[in-house]
Amino acid sequence: MSRDNLQIDGNGQLRHFLSISGLNRQLLIDILDTAESFAGVTEQTVKKVPLLRGKTIVNLFFEASTRTRTTFELAAKRLSADVLNINITQSSATKGETLLDTLRNLEAMHVDMFIVRHADSGAAHFIAQNIAPHVSIINAGDGRHSHPTQAMLDMFTIRRVKGPDFGRLRVAIVGDIMHSRVARSQIHALNLLNTGEVRIVAPKTLIPAHAEALGTHVFHDLREGIKDVDVIIMLRLQHERMQGALLPSEHEYFELFGLTESKLAYASPDVTVMHPGPINRGVEMDSEVADGSRSVILEQVTHGIAVRMAVMSMAMSPKEAPVE
Amino acid sequence: MNEREDIATIIDDMVVQLDELVVSSGHTNPAIVGIHTGGVWIAEQLQRKMAIKEPLGSLDIAFYRDDFTRVGMNPVVRPSELPFSIDNRHIILVDDVLHTGRTIRAALNELFDYGRPASIMLATLIDRGGRELPIQANVVGRYVDLKPEEHIKLSGPEPLTLEIQKTA
Numbered sequence: 001m002s003r004d005n006l007q008i009d010g011n012g013q014l015r016h017f018l019s020i021s022g023l024n025r026q027l028l029i030d031i032l033d034t035a036e037s038f039a040g041v042t043e044q045t046v047k048k049v050p051l052l053r054g055k056t057i058v059n060l061f062f063e064a065s066t067r068t069r070t071t072f073e074l075a076a077k078r079l080s081a082d083v084l085n086i087n088i089t090q091s092s093a094t095k096g097e098t099l100l101d102t103l104r105n106l107e108a109m110h111v112d113m114f115i116v117r118h119a120d121s122g123a124a125h126f127i128a129q130n131i132a133p134h135v136s137i138i139n140a141g142d143g144r145h146s147h148p149t150q151a152m153l154d155m156f157t158i159r160r161v162k163g164p165d166f167g168r169l170r171v172a173i174v175g176d177i178m179h180s181r182v183a184r185s186q187i188h189a190l191n192l193l194n195t196g197e198v199r200i201v202a203p204k205t206l207i208p209a210h211a212e213a214l215g216t217h218v219f220h221d222l223r224e225g226i227k228d229v230d231v232i233i234m235l236r237l238q239h240e241r242m243q244g245a246l247l248p249s250e251h252e253y254f255e256l257f258g259l260t261e262s263k264l265a266y267a268s269p270d271v272t273v274m275h276p277g278p279i280n281r282g283v284e285m286d287s288e289v290a291d292g293s294r295s296v297i298l299e300q301v302t303h304g305i306a307v308r309m310a311v312m313s314m315a316m317s318p319k320e321a322p323v324e
Numbered sequence: 325m326n327e328r329e330d331i332a333t334i335i336d337d338m339v340v341q342l343d344e345l346v347v348s349s350g351h352t353n354p355a356i357v358g359i360h361t362g363g364v365w366i367a368e369q370l371q372r373k374m375a376i377k378e379p380l381g382s383l384d385i386a387f388y389r390d391d392f393t394r395v396g397m398n399p400v401v402r403p404s405e406l407p408f409s410i411d412n413r414h415i416i417l418v419d420d421v422l423h424t425g426r427t428i429r430a431a432l433n434e435l436f437d438y439g440r441p442a443s444i445m446l447a448t449l450i451d452r453g454g455r456e457l458p459i460q461a462n463v464v465g466r467y468v469d470l471k472p473e474e475h476i477k478l479s480g481p482e483p484l485t486l487e488i489q490k491t492a
Contacts, residue, residue: 013396033400033401034397034401036403037384037386037387037401037402037403037404038387039403040403040404040405041387044437044438045410045437045438045439046436046437046438048437049387049388049434049437050387050388050433051387051388051392052392313397314397317392317396317397318393318394318395318396
């Protein structure tokens with residue numbers, strides 16, 4: 001069995017949510033539609049539905065994160081689940097063995113779902129392979145590999161702003177594609193949703209070797225790369241990349257790849273600007289752009305809750321559902 | 325229920341009963357909320373025939389069902405829409421078929437997550453018996469006596485038709 005098939009049960013339903021690849025278009029649309037109905041829950045006086053009442057969800061974070069952990073926690077609470085946050089930072093040398101030990105202990109506490117963030121690619125898959133059959137795993141970011149809920153909330157945001165027909169859209173992803181799990185998941189999701197054109201824009205040092213094989217058009221010039229695009233997704237530039245001689249300086253990066261109002265003029269007039277956060281103002285984009293009318297960066301955060309509610313409740317649905 | 329009876333006639337009967345009930349209860353300015361999907365179709369007609377100005381509310385009770393742990397997510401969930409404040413409102417809750425009462429239990433719970441209504445009355449097109457909870461409708465279009473293996477289904481919205489099916 002391939003690693004990705006772990007995600008789907010015999011009835012084609014979501015069992016774990018580990019990566020976008022391995023899922024089909026219909027399942028992505030089901031997630032977006034379900035998220036759409038959860039978005040209404042925030043309009044209730046009581047911002048809660050009783051769907052996962054009595055379930056226990058553990059946020060298992062081996063890597064720091066505020067936004068992702070908080071929105072997962074809020075999503076779980078709005079589904080009426082009980083949530084436990086566990087932050088584990090440890091040296092990579094002892095990790096393999098300790099990870100399984102940690103899991104066995106949490107399993108013994110009758111946990112129903114783990115939300116896992118880990119610095120190693122494949123960590124969520126590893127856990128899904130080794131966990132008791134009744135437990136679901138949601139990947140909240142693993143190394144450079146995948147961050148599927150971020151990609152789905154981005155798709156949700158695009159669909160809300162631009163409508164359901166991805167075929168007429170040009171989308172540019174700008175920045176550190178090479179090290180970005182977000183970009184990988186976004187590219188898979190955009191392709192599955194039949195997006196008209198997916199571009200990646202970055203210096204040569206930050207583009208993975210097999211980029212064209214991902215079904216994208218590669219650009220090394222920002223103005224060319226965003227010409228006439230409908231959506232621009234800026235990626236976060238990790239400061240530590242500067243040390244690796246991959247980039248000259250933040251200042252020079254901003255000159256070449258930073259998004260400013262004047263560069264935005266090359267894109268479609270109704271272009272939408274996105275960023276998974278947290279933003280480095282003056283590195284990936286100007287404050288003027290980040291806070292401007294085209295930016296939906298804060299909407300992305302809001303949508304993250306509804307999308308995570310959808311994924312959690314779908315994965316927690318009983319695995320062998322009887323037909324009504 | 326007569327097999328060939330027009331659903332419009334049943335709805336007209338419900339309107340007469342509801343108008344009387346609203347007047348005798350002294351409820352002013354009631355709002356109608358239909359339960360997806362059949363209940364919304366009936367609610368639309370009641371709202372028009374009762375000349376209620378307030379926009380129609382709709383509930384999808386999928387997130388409030390009591391059988392999630394058995395059957396899981398309903399694949400088609402529409403957002404609930406209550407385009408008015410529930411607080412202190414007199415609500416007429418509408419469904420197509422009243423059976424076990426579990427749908428109504430879920431709908432009541434969901435309504436209370438939007439606020440505290442002044443009152444809730446229940447109107448259903450069909451009451452087929454078979455209750456599993458202590459829930460009764462204030463207004464019933466027609467009573468139909470069905471066997472447990474029988475199933476009554478409303479199709480619509482245009483035209484609305486009722487069909488009795490036997491589950492194998």
